[in-house]
Amino acid sequence: MPDPASDGEVDRFMSDLASEAEAGGYHLNPDREFTRGLVRGLLANRERYGYISCPCRLASGNREDDLDIICPCDYRDPDLADYGACYCALYVTADVEGGVRAADSVPERRPPPGERRRQKEERALAGVAPGTLKYPVWRCRVCGYLCARSEPPETCPICRVPRDRFERFM
């Protein structure tokens, strides 16, 4: 076991994460003690694996297999939209941060190991992306930022306007 991160390291990293989050329209969980524990876990994983994989998921140690759970994980934004928090609850939505509502319990969205292996094989076989769109494309009506995902972000990461300023583009 490597040495655990010092309190100073944890606080510095948490402060960096909070600044980055706010700059991009995301919010760290306001429960500071709980969040400190998660940040400590991220640092432990960075020490162990070389990347900050999700503290609440079992990493394989193989970066390629763990890409989807490197924080911020592939599942953060859909979980924020559906439950008000990401799976480990490091990130929460603005209304959860503000205490307007509590985050729901977040079920695991990551496919089980067998399904991930199958998807990986399929991706390798598929090669080129098909002509049809896998996701809708959303456009920020204020700054023109485009993103392809199930729903627009809570806040535009470029110009900071809220979700209702987005329109379906494609």
Add this chain to the structure above:
Amino acid sequence: MVMQHVSGADRGRVVLYALSTCGWCARTKELLTALGVGFSYVYVDLLAGEERDRVVREVERWNPRLSFPTVVVDDAKVIVGFREDEIREAVGA
């Protein structure tokens, strides 16, 4: 022996599969401890090699998503995630 034991009231065989870095696993362990229930736990992320493979297969048998925390009571009742009410009910506390 992989499992750590926390002594307490006998409410059946209570096993907690957890990650040492996970806040929800920590809350689950705190809850079981506060309820005074005897249980065993293991931090799967701290295991290595064959021991880890064996425990991972064990968790997958109860919870194919291999997510944490997973609590198993009497090799029958499985609770995935920090679901306080379900955990209380499963251990009769």
